[in-house]
Amino acid sequence: MKRFIIRLLYVVLGQMLFGLGVSMTIMANVGYAPWEVFHAGLGNVMGLTIGVVSIIAGAVILIIVTALGEKIGLGTILGMTLTGVFIDLTLYIGFIPLAEEFYIGVIMLIGGLFVISLGTYFYIKSAFGAGPRDNLMVVMTRKTKLPVGLCRGAVEALATLIGWLLGGMVGYGTIISAVAVGFCIQITFRILRFDPTAIKHENLAETFKLLVRNDKRS
Numbered sequence: 001m002k003r004f005i006i007r008l009l010y011v012v013l014g015q016m017l018f019g020l021g022v023s024m025t026i027m028a029n030v031g032y033a034p035w036e037v038f039h040a041g042l043g044n045v046m047g048l049t050i051g052v053v054s055i056i057a058g059a060v061i062l063i064i065v066t067a068l069g070e071k072i073g074l075g076t077i078l079g080m081t082l083t084g085v086f087i088d089l090t091l092y093i094g095f096i097p098l099a100e101e102f103y104i105g106v107i108m109l110i111g112g113l114f115v116i117s118l119g120t121y122f123y124i125k126s127a128f129g130a131g132p133r134d135n136l137m138v139v140m141t142r143k144t145k146l147p148v149g150l151c152r153g154a155v156e157a158l159a160t161l162i163g164w165l166l167g168g169m170v171g172y173g174t175i176i177s178a179v180a181v182g183f184c185i186q187i188t189f190r191i192l193r194f195d196p197t198a199i200k201h202e203n204l205a206e207t208f209k210l211l212v213r214n215d216k217r218s
Contacts, residue, residue, distance in 0.1 A: 004210070004211070005211070007126045007127065007128060008120045008126070008128075009090075010123070010125050010126035011078050011079070011082070011122070011123060011126045011128055012078075013088020013119075013122045013210075014071075014120065014122030014124075014125075015082035015083050015119065015123065016086050016119070017116070017118050017119030018083050018086070018116055018120065018123065019051075019082070019083050019084075019085070019086025019087040019089070019090055020086065020112075020115055020119075021112040021117075022083070022112065022116065023087055023090040023096055024108055024109070024112030025108075025109050025116075025173065025177060026040075026050070026087075026091070026114065027091075027097065027098050028099050028106070028108040028109035028112060028173055029098055029099045029105050029173075030099070030102060030105040030106055030109055030171050030172050030173035030176075031169055031170055031171020031172055031175070031176075032163075032168060032170070032177075033173070033174065033178070034157070034159050034174060034175035034177065034178055035054075035156065036168070037159065037168035037170055037174060038159035038162055038166075039053040039057060039163070039168070040053075040128070040168040040169060041163035041164065041167050041168030042057070042163065042166055042202070044168070045166050045167070048090050049088050050087055050144055051083075051085060051087040051088030051091075052084060053083035053084075054083060054084035055080060055081055055083075055084035058079075058080035058081075058083075058084070058131070058132040058133070059132075061133060062076065062080060062132045062158060065132065065136055065138075065139050069140050070139050071129075071203040071204075071205075072135065072204060073128045073201055073202050073203050073207065074128040074129065074202070074204060075123065075127075075129040075201075076128075076130060076135065077204075078128070079131040080132050081172065083131075090154060096155075102172075105109065106173070106176065109173050109176060110150060110176075110184070113177065113180055114184050114187075116181065116184070116185075117187070117188035118179075118188055120185055121188060121189060121205055124194075124196050127200060127201050127202055128201065128202060128207065129201045129202065129203060129204075130201065134140065137151050137152045137155060140154070140215040160174060160178075173186060197215065
């Protein structure tokens with residue numbers, strides 16, 4: 001049970017960092033990251049915050065991937081909800097200033113991507129399952145037999161296009177985010193000596209069985 005609580009804290013900390021990093025990329029004011037373009041555009045139409053739209057979009061994606069046979073974990077559900085909550089909370093508190101100079105914005109954007117990478121480290125380390133959007137890329141890869149990188153690029157390009165048509169902010173930062181986020185994650189994982197492929201994620205059924213077994217022992 002102690003190990004379970006530690007893993008749960010990893011999820012919360014990871015999502016807190018993820019929300020902070022996303023907020024930094026938004027306040028960088030040089031163009032939102034692909035998914036944030038979509039969330040912001042949809043938020044403009046629906047009159048909702050980016051965080052709330054992020055939760056709604058995550059829930060829809062979760063339904064789709066589950067219907068297509070993808071197993072989900074506790075981390076999938078927590079990631080879907082907590083990220084949006086922490087994004088809105090960080091933006092509401094307002095302690096991250098809006099960048100007024102382009103180069104300052106780029107520095108803030110890169111910093112945000114590294115914070116997101118650190119959040120990803122804790123999130124994956126919890127081994128509670130991937131997020132809804134990651135699951136979507138896995139499903140697409142399995143169904144189309146195309147490379148995962150191509151599937152990820154296609155999903156993010158579509159999200160960006162739809163978000164831009166709905167009024168989401170597209171700029172140099174959008175391109176930088178799409179290209180640099182992978183490198184930032186790779187650098188972060190290398191510094192922390194973390195191998196994500198060594199993690200075996202639990203689905204909801206496995207987590208439930210583990211809790212029941214621990215409860216019987218106690």
